[in-house]
Amino acid sequence: MKYILPVFVIVVLIAGFVKKVGVYDSFVEGSRQSVKLLLEIFPFICAVLIAVELFSLSGLNAYFSRFLAPLFNLLGIPTELCELVVIRPLSGNGSIAILENIYKTYGADSYIARCGSVIVGASETVFYIATVYFSTTKVKKLRYAIPVSLFSCYLGAVVACLLCRFI
Amino acid sequence: MNTMFFIMTVASLVLLVVVSPDSAFSIMISGASGAIALAVKLCAIYAIWLSVLDIMQKVGMNKALDKLFSPLTRKLFKGEDEKTRQYITLNFSANLLGMGSAATPLGIKAMEGMQDGSDRATDNMILFMVINATSIQLLPATIIGLRASYGSASASDIILPSLLATLVSTVCGVILAKAFSLPSKRKEKKSLTVPEPLKGAKLK
Numbered sequence: 001m002k003y004i005l006p007v008f009v010i011v012v013l014i015a016g017f018v019k020k021v022g023v024y025d026s027f028v029e030g031s032r033q034s035v036k037l038l039l040e041i042f043p044f045i046c047a048v049l050i051a052v053e054l055f056s057l058s059g060l061n062a063y064f065s066r067f068l069a070p071l072f073n074l075l076g077i078p079t080e081l082c083e084l085v086v087i088r089p090l091s092g093n094g095s096i097a098i099l100e101n102i103y104k105t106y107g108a109d110s111y112i113a114r115c116g117s118v119i120v121g122a123s124e125t126v127f128y129i130a131t132v133y134f135s136t137t138k139v140k141k142l143r144y145a146i147p148v149s150l151f152s153c154y155l156g157a158v159v160a161c162l163l164c165r166f167i
Numbered sequence: 168m169n170t171m172f173f174i175m176t177v178a179s180l181v182l183l184v185v186v187s188p189d190s191a192f193s194i195m196i197s198g199a200s201g202a203i204a205l206a207v208k209l210c211a212i213y214a215i216w217l218s219v220l221d222i223m224q225k226v227g228m229n230k231a232l233d234k235l236f237s238p239l240t241r242k243l244f245k246g247e248d249e250k251t252r253q254y255i256t257l258n259f260s261a262n263l264l265g266m267g268s269a270a271t272p273l274g275i276k277a278m279e280g281m282q283d284g285s286d287r288a289t290d291n292m293i294l295f296m297v298i299n300a301t302s303i304q305l306l307p308a309t310i311i312g313l314r315a316s317y318g319s320a321s322a323s324d325i326i327l328p329s330l331l332a333t334l335v336s337t338v339c340g341v342i343l344a345k346a347f348s349l350p351s352k353r354k355e356k357k358s359l360t361v362p363e364p365l366k367g368a369k370l371k
Contacts, residue, residue: 004264009219016222023222030218037217037272038210046202051172053198054179059186093201100313108319117314117325121307122332124267126300131168133274133296140286142168144347145293148340149300156301156336163328 037136044131052091061087075154076161080112084119085157089126089150096120111164118160123153209268216269220257229253232260243341244281244291251280255295265304274299290348297340302333 016023055061065082072082084102087094099116106112126149130142183191223229233240233249236256240247244255254277261270274295281292288296307329315322 005266012219012222012226012228015226015228019226021222021225026221026225027214027218030216030221031214033217033221034210034214034272037213037275038206041275042202042206045206046199047172049202049205050195050198051175051179053194053201054183055175057190057194057197058179058183060175060179060182063182096309096313099310100317103314103317103319108314108317109321113314113319114325114328117307117310118328118332121304121310121325121329122302122336124300124302129274129296129300132271133278133299134288134292136275137278137282137292138284138286139282139288139292142288142296143293144344145288145296148293148343148347149297152297152301152336152340152343155339156332159335160328160332163331167324167328 041132041135044135045128048128048131049091052094056087056091056094075158077157078112078115078161080106081116081119081161084116085154088119088123088157089153090128092125092128095125115161115164118164119157122156122160126150126153209271212268213272216261217272220273229257232256243294247281247291251277254280258295258299259303262299262303263305265306265308267304270299290344294341294344294348297344298337301336301340303337304333305330 013023016026061083065086068086069079069082072085073079077085080102084095084098087098099120102116103113126146130146130149134142180191183194230249230253233253233256236259237252240252240255244252247255254273258270258273258277261267261273277295278292281289281295283289306326310325310329311322314325
């Protein structure tokens, strides 16, 4: 696994050299595009992260999770994991922090920790993807994109909790 | 998005005013500084991957990759051109290997190729976002590493359940996205009866 990345880059570089592509020019061009792209997506990242930081550090996340806990329990998601499930689609760093906390509290091999690992490992930061991926397009109306993504991710979480009981 | 942002920030701020009013401003600043730190990191990662991508495009490696995956991408993303399909394929490959931040610039380029100029997301764009948002990562390497560092005896025993859970969520996402796209397809068929010159004007 660890050889894939460097070997891939070497293959691309050699292929470029053989086909007489200016490899240095390509890196200059790539870096220029990177800065341009970042200037375009940064405002979106910044706005989202301010809201997420407020949501998790104000403690609203904890209240919200407690409020939703009975519903999650009904679906087979343990109360201890509610906060993680709520923050997962909002913030990647936030969910890693909560997961680390779970490892510390319950032990890395407990059922709760295994469930949490699968939930984080098998989903993505839905809102981050929604803002960044559409950021350079004119699209304002995402229609059914977020409901479908969220529903599917939550279904994944329910399945994760179920699977961890058996596997 | 505006409504959600408003509710999240106002509700959090109201709660903070009650609980600890001093920290409200510093939390907002820390959110923004987090964004700057992330942006610097992303800029570095994008610079490398966009450079490698540039070489791949000049060599023509994208075309080879597209040929390999086009049976699948052609079916899922009907009506997209070759270049967009290449970006989609590259984005999925990077995601499968767990390189989410390398996948992002490719995903943005794919989205740009799929837009129809209006402010509404097209069905293909939504399908593409849903597949990205439900994760198609084969090996959750970061989580396994993290678990091992907290003293897990068998850190990698989450691979199988993760794979299954992500498979369920992605398949569910694709089915739902395809189901939701049906009504708008019907509308498209109806609009085909609109006289040709009018349709051309509409596109402008």
